[in-house]
Amino acid sequence: MAKKENTVGKNLDVFVIGSGIAGQTVAKACVAAGLKVAIADRREYGGTCANRGCDPKKVLLGATEAWEMTKNLQGKGLKKMPKIKWKKLQKFKRKFTSAVPKKTEENLGKLGIKLYHQSPKFLEENTLSVEGKTVHADKIVIATGYEPRKLPFDGAKLLKESDDFLNLKKLPKSIIFIGAGYIGMEFAHMAARSGSKVTIVDFEDRPLGPFDAELVKELTDYSKRLGIEFIFKADVKSIKKTKKKYKISYKKGSKTESVKAHMMFNTAGRIPSISDLDLESGNVAFDEKGIETDAYLQSKSNPNVYACGDVSDHDVPLTPLSGRQGYVVGENIVKGNKKKLDTPVIPSVVFTLPNLASVGYSEEEARDRYKNVVVKQGSVPDWFNAKRINAPVYAYKILLNERTEEIVGAHIIGPEAAETINLFTMAINNKMTAGDIKRTIFTYPSWANDVKSMV
Ligand SMILES: Cc1cc2nc3c(=O)[nH]c(=O)nc-3n(C[C@H](O)[C@H](O)[C@H](O)COP(=O)(O)OP(=O)(O)OC[C@H]3O[C@@H](n4cnc5c(N)ncnc54)[C@H](O)[C@@H]3O)c2cc1C
Numbered sequence: 001m002a003k004k005e006n007t008v009g010k011n012l013d014v015f016v017i018g019s020g021i022a023g024q025t026v027a028k029a030c031v032a033a034g035l036k037v038a039i040a041d042r043r044e045y046g047g048t049c050a051n052r053g054c055d056p057k058k059v060l061l062g063a064t065e066a067w068e069m070t071k072n073l074q075g076k077g078l079k080k081m082p083k084i085k086w087k088k089l090q091k092f093k094r095k096f097t098s099a100v101p102k103k104t105e106e107n108l109g110k111l112g113i114k115l116y117h118q119s120p121k122f123l124e125e126n127t128l129s130v131e132g133k134t135v136h137a138d139k140i141v142i143a144t145g146y147e148p149r150k151l152p153f154d155g156a157k158l159l160k161e162s163d164d165f166l167n168l169k170k171l172p173k174s175i176i177f178i179g180a181g182y183i184g185m186e187f188a189h190m191a192a193r194s195g196s197k198v199t200i201v202d203f204e205d206r207p208l209g210p211f212d213a214e215l216v217k218e219l220t221d222y223s224k225r226l227g228i229e230f231i232f233k234a235d236v237k238s239i240k241k242t243k244k245k246y247k248i249s250y251k252k253g254s255k256t257e258s259v260k261a262h263m264m265f266n267t268a269g270r271i272p273s274i275s276d277l278d279l280e281s282g283n284v285a286f287d288e289k290g291i292e293t294d295a296y297l298q299s300k301s302n303p304n305v306y307a308c309g310d311v312s313d314h315d316v317p318l319t320p321l322s323g324r325q326g327y328v329v330g331e332n333i334v335k336g337n338k339k340k341l342d343t344p345v346i347p348s349v350v351f352t353l354p355n356l357a358s359v360g361y362s363e364e365e366a367r368d369r370y371k372n373v374v375v376k377q378g379s380v381p382d383w384f385n386a387k388r389i390n391a392p393v394y395a396y397k398i399l400l401n402e403r404t405e406e407i408v409g410a411h412i413i414g415p416e417a418a419e420t421i422n423l424f425t426m427a428i429n430n431k432m433t434a435g436d437i438k439r440t441i442f443t444y445p446s447w448a449n450d451v452k453s454m455v
């Protein structure tokens with residue numbers, strides 16, 4: 001007789017797949033409302049941001065910020081360059097990450113949420129198979145995030161991924177990143193300042209496609225001054241292992257060329273993590289952007305399924321939006337579909353040094369949207385805040401709707417742009433005009449105060 005699956009949780013109210021910010025937010029809201037909740041994660045609990053994304057990355061960044069500041073002040077009161085001790089830096093980083101999985105499990109467990117440690121699969125619309133058990137849940141929430149896109153060429157298996165970079169015990173002498181997006185650029189800056197020879201290969205003609213081209217040019221030029229080499233318009237054909245290095249061959253125009261490095265990373269984008277879920281069996285529709293959901297984040301094909309965070313088809317795949325989506329799904333499960341995903345403008349930052357930050361419309365989008373657009377723009381390393389620390393790159397582009405004087409887009413490259421952009425986010429969300437900002441009194445001297453000069 002065939003072994004029968006053990007059926008549990010017949011009356012489970014909610015099953016959440018994924019324990020990142022999105023999944024945890026839903027699970028906690030549902031259990032707080034008295035619902036019977038389970039959650040599953042096939043990896044360590046806590047998700048990408050806390051374990052292998054934003055947080056560990058920013059800890060590693062700290063040492064390079066000190067390095068950059070010291071470099072800029074050489075001969076201006078500072079004499080010796082610090083040396084980044086990668087091994088020690090990693091040890092410091094682990095202080096932030098190593099406790100996350102256990103703590104997350106403890107917190108969820110204490111709330112009465114049942115925890116699973118494998119990927120569930122849909123058997124039917126409301127039924128999952130997990131850890132050899134068949135589980136029925138009234139609502140199923142998919143919050144499985146993104147995973148690296150697999151590259152199609154020969155030898156792509158030799159590539160390492162972002163998780164590997166963040167856990168590197170020793171920094172290799174030379175590194176190639178395939179992909180000049182957020183991850184490739186952020187890691188390239190960290191590796192170059194920590195002593196690696198860095199090359200970035202991309203099939204486009206510039207890094208960071210969605211960001212303002214003029215500010216990206218400033219970043220690219222400065223990255224080159226750091227020693228980072230760029231190979232653009234390169235169609236990677238293969239990777240081979242040589243004695244001590246890896247060799248990447250690529251086509252550029254009609255020529256085939258190659259370059260070698262001690263380690264190579266796939267930073268060519270991330271895709272929805274859905275391949276293990278057997279979504280067809282659950283009648284859950286998806287496309288390349290993720291689970292197809294409506295404004296309530298309910299699956300368009302199976303009303304008992306919701307999706308939130310990176311894996312939903314609602315842009316953009318960033319932590320703050322994932323948390324917001326988790327909140328919306330929690331509300332809709334507990335109270336019935338009452339809350340639509342209503343996102344204000346979402347700021348975004350590339351944590352290179354200098355930071356590149358953006359919110360609202362790009363120049364092209366603003367010109368499409370409004371009859372007349374005022375562009376306030378400048379390259380201003382001579383402004384006091386940048387000059388006092390001898391920061392070489394500081395530039396901005398602010399977009400106003402001429403008719404109303406409202407700010408509709410802001411793009412900044414410079415030290416602390418990750419912070420300054422938040423002021424523009426508030427300004428856009430509150431339909432503030434250039435005059436509103438000019439009338440505000442900020443602290444002085446501060447980066448925030450520069451916002452008045454920018455508008
Ligand atoms: C290197 C890196 C740096 C980043 N830096 C930033 C930053 O500075 N700022 C920012 O806003 N965003 C950043 N991000 C993006 C950010 O991490 C994500 O937007 C955020 O973590 C998404 O949260 P989530 O809950 O949707 O998914 P996740 O946090 O990815 O959680 C999904 C969980 O689901 C689990 N899972 C996946 N598939 C299955 C399955 N089949 N079965 C069971 N469990 C499964 C995963 O193991 C994971 O724990 C970064 C991402 C990376 C990779």
Ligand SMILES: NC(=O)c1ccc[n+]([C@@H]2O[C@H](COP(=O)([O-])OP(=O)(O)OC[C@H]3O[C@@H](n4cnc5c(N)ncnc54)[C@H](O)[C@@H]3O)[C@@H](O)[C@H]2O)c1
Nearest residue numbers: 179180181182183184202203204267268269270317349350
């Ligand atoms: N600071 C942050 O907020 C932050 C940091 C890291 C990641 N993230 C999130 O993670 C997502 C993924 O980041 P990412 O850097 O992996 O992707 P990305 O989409 O930002 O960049 C991918 C890059 O790879 C290039 N590329 C794609 N296929 C290629 C190929 N075959 N050969 C050469 N180049 C190729 C693209 O042209 C692009 O420049 C981001 O969209 C973002 O939402 C955010």
